Structure formats: structure tokens, C-alpha cells
Amino acid sequence: MLDIALPKGRLGERVYAMLKAAGYPCPALESPDRRLIFENPEAGVRYFWVKPSDVTIYVERGAADLGIAGKDILLENSPELYELLDLKTGICRMAVAGPADFRDNREKTLRVATKFPKIAGDFYAGKSRAVELIKLNGSIELAPILGLSDVIVDIVETGRTLAENGLTVLETVCPVSARLVANPTSYRFKTEEIRRLAGRLGEEVDHAV
Amino acid sequence: MKNEQMESASMILTSRERLLYGLRHLYSRFGYRPFRMSKFEKYELYARNRDFLVSDRVITFYEAGGELMALKPDVTLSIVRSASYRPGRKEKFSYQETVYRPAGNARQFREIMQCGLECIGDLDSYDEYEVMRLAERSLLMTEMPCVLSFSHLGIMNCLMDALHADESERLTLRKLLAARSEHELSGMFSSKAWPEALLKDLKTLLSIAAGPSELPARLADFGWLAEDVRDELKALSILYHGQDTAAVFDFSVSGDLHYYNGLVFQGFVRGISEKVLSGGRYDRLLERMERPGSAVGFAVYFSLLEQLGNDAEEYDADVLLLYDSATPLTVLRDRVQALTDEGRSVLAQRTPGGRVRITEDLRGGAVDA
Numbered sequence: 001m002l003d004i005a006l007p008k009g010r011l012g013e014r015v016y017a018m019l020k021a022a023g024y025p026c027p028a029l030e031s032p033d034r035r036l037i038f039e040n041p042e043a044g045v046r047y048f049w050v051k052p053s054d055v056t057i058y059v060e061r062g063a064a065d066l067g068i069a070g071k072d073i074l075l076e077n078s079p080e081l082y083e084l085l086d087l088k089t090g091i092c093r094m095a096v097a098g099p100a101d102f103r104d105n106r107e108k109t110l111r112v113a114t115k116f117p118k119i120a121g122d123f124y125a126g127k128s129r130a131v132e133l134i135k136l137n138g139s140i141e142l143a144p145i146l147g148l149s150d151v152i153v154d155i156v157e158t159g160r161t162l163a164e165n166g167l168t169v170l171e172t173v174c175p176v177s178a179r180l181v182a183n184p185t186s187y188r189f190k191t192e193e194i195r196r197l198a199g200r201l202g203e204e205v206d207h208a209v
Numbered sequence: 210m211k212n213e214q215m216e217s218a219s220m221i222l223t224s225r226e227r228l229l230y231g232l233r234h235l236y237s238r239f240g241y242r243p244f245r246m247s248k249f250e251k252y253e254l255y256a257r258n259r260d261f262l263v264s265d266r267v268i269t270f271y272e273a274g275g276e277l278m279a280l281k282p283d284v285t286l287s288i289v290r291s292a293s294y295r296p297g298r299k300e301k302f303s304y305q306e307t308v309y310r311p312a313g314n315a316r317q318f319r320e321i322m323q324c325g326l327e328c329i330g331d332l333d334s335y336d337e338y339e340v341m342r343l344a345e346r347s348l349l350m351t352e353m354p355c356v357l358s359f360s361h362l363g364i365m366n367c368l369m370d371a372l373h374a375d376e377s378e379r380l381t382l383r384k385l386l387a388a389r390s391e392h393e394l395s396g397m398f399s400s401k402a403w404p405e406a407l408l409k410d411l412k413t414l415l416s417i418a419a420g421p422s423e424l425p426a427r428l429a430d431f432g433w434l435a436e437d438v439r440d441e442l443k444a445l446s447i448l449y450h451g452q453d454t455a456a457v458f459d460f461s462v463s464g465d466l467h468y469y470n471g472l473v474f475q476g477f478v479r480g481i482s483e484k485v486l487s488g489g490r491y492d493r494l495l496e497r498m499e500r501p502g503s504a505v506g507f508a509v510y511f512s513l514l515e516q517l518g519n520d521a522e523e524y525d526a527d528v529l530l531l532y533d534s535a536t537p538l539t540v541l542r543d544r545v546q547a548l549t550d551e552g553r554s555v556l557a558q559r560t561p562g563g564r565v566r567i568t569e570d571l572r573g574g575a576v577d578a
Contacts, residue, residue, distance in 0.1 A: 062482025082389040185477045188356045
């Protein structure tokens with residue numbers, strides 16, 4: 001039996017559809033109730049819904065063998081996990097955004113507001129740029145508008161929210177998409193089951209692209 | 210009397226304590242002498258070898274004389290510093306120590322119980338084999354399904370040499386291999402225009418799950434692999450020939466190349482979400498500390514083994530003796546004595562409560578079972 005942590009929301013539903021097509025359905029999960037754990041012994045899977053940012057915690061601590069996590073979460077938290085597959089869904093990018101007329105003054109420390117201080121810190125460290133990181137938990141777009149920061153580093157999907165707030169993408173930090181992650185201990189004791197699932201899911205990904 | 214004491218000692222020891230004594234006994238049978246050390250060291254030792262530590266966060270304090278000290282975050286550095294080199298000989302130490310560092314990605318410091326061994330001096334293939342076997346046997350003593358995943362850093366180095374990878378590319382490759390991230394590796398090979406054939410070899414390496422005795426044959430087709438690495442693996446395979454083993458080659462296993470060289474291994478036990486053992490050959494650490502000789506060893510992260518088994522007592526005691534002010538205390542004393550002589554555990558209380566098998570009521574001076 002493989003325990004799989006799915007992120008609540010649209011991404012989780014999309015990935016479940018891929019898992020179902022790959023031969024890992026769970027009819028109970030499709031019924032509209034408020035349960036959080038669903039099992040299909042015939043397919044050898046047990047799914048549970050968790051908050052997207054908690055998926056890696058469940059997998060890293062072995063409460064789940066596998067999970068679906070965004071590359072942003074993996075880069076920010078550096079969990080000790082195996083990243084087995086790029087699911088090529090939930091595609092977006094981590095980007096630096098700011099006012100369209102923004103001009104970087106290298107004589108000053110750049111103030112960067114972000115939910116992802118590690119990703120932003122690594123990005124600017126790679127450019128040897130002195131920055132002050134301001135950790136926010138939401139409504140990041142407000143920061144440059146109110147003068148809290150010069151730029152933001154955040155997830156950008158369509159860019160519409162940015163545009164509506166008078167901001168634009170200045171630079172791409174890295175592409176982001178959903179990944180299949182595995183607990184290293186589970187991988188060693190359920191090797192065949194995990195490789196089989198990753199292989200079948202990989203075929204689904206190739207099929208969908 | 211001695212046997213009786215031993216028997217009762219084994220009854221009250223938790224499975225964790227039994228394992229700890231078992232490991233100490235195992236290591237001593239192979240000539241590893243217990244190494245005791247202070248809880249703190251000069252901070253300078255850790256500052257100079259920061260990369261070798263599991264975490265670079267250390268608890269520091271000033272000694273009365275003003276010197277900056279650190280609560281020990283690691284044991285190996287202290288042992289290496291104490292070992293004396295004599296040509297043709299080796300020193301073998303085992304330890305059971307508490308170290309102080311954050312566990313995993315946690316923000317809080319923890320007291321981590323760790324045991325293990327170090328073999329330092331003029332080493333050969335037999336020493337590597339012995340240490341690796343003791344690592345396996347340490348895992349097997351948990352009586353849970355276990356795996357000792359091993360690799361040889363020479364394989365990774367030869368592959369990176371074949372790719373002419375620079376320092377930063379080597380670092381990225383190591384990270385991607387450790388995450389078994391084949392899709393990212395493919396992306397990297399494609400962006401660097403590295404040869405497809407080497408990507409294929411790398412993916413093949415990640416798929417190999419062979420024991421030490423079968424490994425040389427599985428690596429035979431890799432033309433870029435240096436002869437000295439093949440020879441080392443061949444020597445290990447000969448020693449492993451015909452032995453039952455929990456050791457399985459795993460190319461994702463790695464170690465810091467500034468410290469480790471050659472054989473590296475990690476131990477996993479079913480039911481524990483992270484590696485419980487880590488070790489390998491670390492001649493480079495000796496070089497950095499300007500010490501002659503070679504070294505191989507491992508640490509068992511003993512605190513993690515708490516997750517195994519359940520030593521929780523079902524009952525607080527076998528018998529609850531209820532008494533009150535009317536109960537002669539000599540009656541209570543004699544009843545406690547009689548019950549404990551029968552080998553039962555006893556709790557004397559004035560009020561009922563707790564989880565007990567039997568309650569005896571001595572209140573009012575009566576003896577009423």
C-alpha cells in the first residue's frame with residue numbers, strides 16, 4: 001500500500017486525474033464528502049488531502065510515501081526527499097516583479113518582499129547583489145505599491161494580478177511545476193511499487209504533453 | 210544472585226537501552242575501544258571544519274578564561290584529533306555520546322544520542338569491509354527490516370571528470386543525484402550539451418540495486434571508470450562473496466567531497482522516515498586536519514531509533530495498595546515487601562487511580578484483596 005499526500009485544490013484534483021488514468025483510481029475520493037483519507041486496496045493506494053505547503057512535511061517525516069509538491073516549496077524548504085518526476089502541470093514561474101519603470105540602483109541595498117526568502121536570497125546571492133529580504137505571508141503585490149519594498153519575488157502564473165496592480169515581471173528566477181516526491185526510506189522498502197507508479201505516471205505526463 | 214540481577218536488569222531495560230548495550234558489546238568484540246570525551250570542545254575546531262558538520266549551527270559559550278567553546282555537535286572531529294598515527298597500525302574507537310545540533314531542517318537545537326565507531330591509521334580493504342559489516346550488523350540489531358545503501362565517490366568523480374564539469378556543475382549534479390531527479394539531470398545534460406551516452410550511464414547507475422559482490426560486474430561497461438576505483442570495489446566484492454548482506458548499491462548516496470572519498474554508506478530501517486546511520490571513508494578530513502593516514506567509520510543516530518517499538522508499560526504497577534490513617538504502616542510495609550518479593554510491582558496510595566492490574570484495600574486496617 002502506498003500512502004500519497006495530495007495538495008488540496010485544483011492542482012491536487014488535476015494530479016489525481018493523472019494518477020487515476022495511470023491505474024491508481026480511488027472512487028471514494030471522487031464522492032463529495034468531507035473525509036480527508038481515501039483508500040483503494042485493489043489499486044494499492046491510500047490518498048489524503050493536505051494543505052499544499054504541508055505535503056513535503058508529510059512525506060519527509062514518512063507519514064506519506066509519496067506526495068505532490070510544487071518546485072517552489074521544494075526550493076524554499078530543501079526537504080530531504082527524492083524528486084522523481086516533473087508532472088508538467090501547475091506550470092508557472094518564480095519571478096522578480098516591480099513597477100514597469102523600475103530601475104535598479106546598485107548603490108543601494110535592494111529591498112525585496114517575498115514569501116520565499118530562501119529562493120530570493122539564493123537568487124540575489126548568485127548575482128552578488130546586496131538585498132534586504134522582507135518576509136511577507138500574502139498580498140505581496142502591495143509591498144512595492146506602498147513603498148515597503150523595491151521589488152517582489154513571487155509566483156507568477158498569468159501576470160494578470162501583477163498587471164492589475166501596476167507591476168510587471170522584471171526577471172525570471174526559475175520555472176515552477178508540480179513534482180512527484182518520495183520519502184527516501186519508503187523508496188528503499190517499497191522500491192518496486194514506487195518505481196512502477198512513477199513509471200506509469202511518467203507515461204501519463206508524456207501522453208498529456 | 211548475579212544471574213538474577215542480570216535477568217532483572219534485562220527485564221527493566223528498554224529496547225533502546227538493550228540495543229545500546231548490544232552495540233557496545235558488538236564493537237568491543239572487533240577491538241573497538243570505548244572513547245569518552247568532554248561535552249564541549251574549543252569552537253575553533255568546528256569553525257575550521259564547518260562543512261563536515263551535519264549542521265553549521267553550534268551552541269557556543271565563553272569559558273571562564275574567555276575562550277570560545279562549543280557544546281559538541283559532532284564526535285568524529287574530536288576522535289580524529291586524539292588519534293595518534295603509527296605506520297602500519299590502526300586505532301579503533303567506539304563511542305556513545307550526546308551531540309547538540311538542530312535535527313534535520315528543525316530550527317530548535319536537540320540533544321542527539323549517537324553511537325558509532327572510527328578506524329584510523331594505515332587502512333586496507335579489510336578495514337573498509339569490517340566497518341561496513343559492523344554498520345550492517347548495527348542495523349540488523351534493531352530487528353527491523355533494514356538496508357545499508359552504499360556507493361563509492363570515485364564513481365561519481367570519474368563521471369564528472371568525463372563530463373569536464375566545473376566545481377559549480379559538480380555541486381549541482383551531486384544535488385540532483387541525491388534527489389534522484391532524473392528529469393532535472395536530463396535538463397542539465399541538454400542545456401550543457403553533454404554527451405547523451407553519459408546521461409544514459411548515469412541513469413543506469415541510478416537504477417542499479419546490486420550487492421557488493423555483484424557490483425563490479427554491473428559496472429564493467431563504464432569505460433570512463435578509473436582502474437583504482439574498480440580495484441577497490443573488486444576487493445570489497447571478494448570479501449563479500451558468499452556473505453548474506455543488507456548492503457545494496459545506491460548511486461544517490463553521497464557525501465561532502467572535501468571530506469569523504471571512496472566508500473560511503475547510509476543505513477535505513479523500516480518505520481523510520483530518515484537515515485539512521487551514516488558513514489564512509491574520510492581520508493580528506495585527515496588531510497584537512499594535517500594528519501597522516503586514512504579513516505573509515507560511521508555513526509548511528511540513536512535518538513531516531515526511539516521511533517521503533519513501544520516500551521510503554523500497559524500498567525503503572527501490578528498491585529495498587531490502598532491505605533489510610535487506620536492502616537498500621539508496618540502492615541503496609543510488610544505487604545509491599547511480600548508483593549515485591551513475589552516479583553510484582555507495587556504502588557501504595559491513599560486514593561484509587563492509575564492503571565493497575567489488581568487493587569488491594571488495606572484501608573481501615575483490613576486486608577481485603
